[in-house]
Amino acid sequence: MTSNGRYAYTINAGSGTISSYAASPEGFLSLLNPVAASTASGSTPTDPALGTDSRFLYVRNGGQNMVYAFRAEDDGSLTPLGSTPGLPADSQGLAAR
Secondary structure, three states: OOOOOEEEEEEEOOEEEEEEEEEEOOOOOEEEEEEEEEOOOOEEEEEEEEEEOOOEEEEEEEEOEEEEEEEOOOOOOOEEEEEEEOOOOOOOOOOOO
């Protein structure tokens, strides 16, 4: 969930996609986009992490040993920024600052 409490993102490991949700002030979620972003074909994204300012979302793809980066826009949409290879094959979890 973003630091302002307005948006939330879920990772869909089976389909390699990320869904976005709007959050109401009461805490109710409504689906904004079932496929707000996607990672590479055949990928298994897991372990999402938002930076402390909630401007960037990072997703670990252990199957391909990569981290994907997305910019979280003011409307809750995600803009892909690219990926970085080279994660150790046995890496677990992801943290962002």
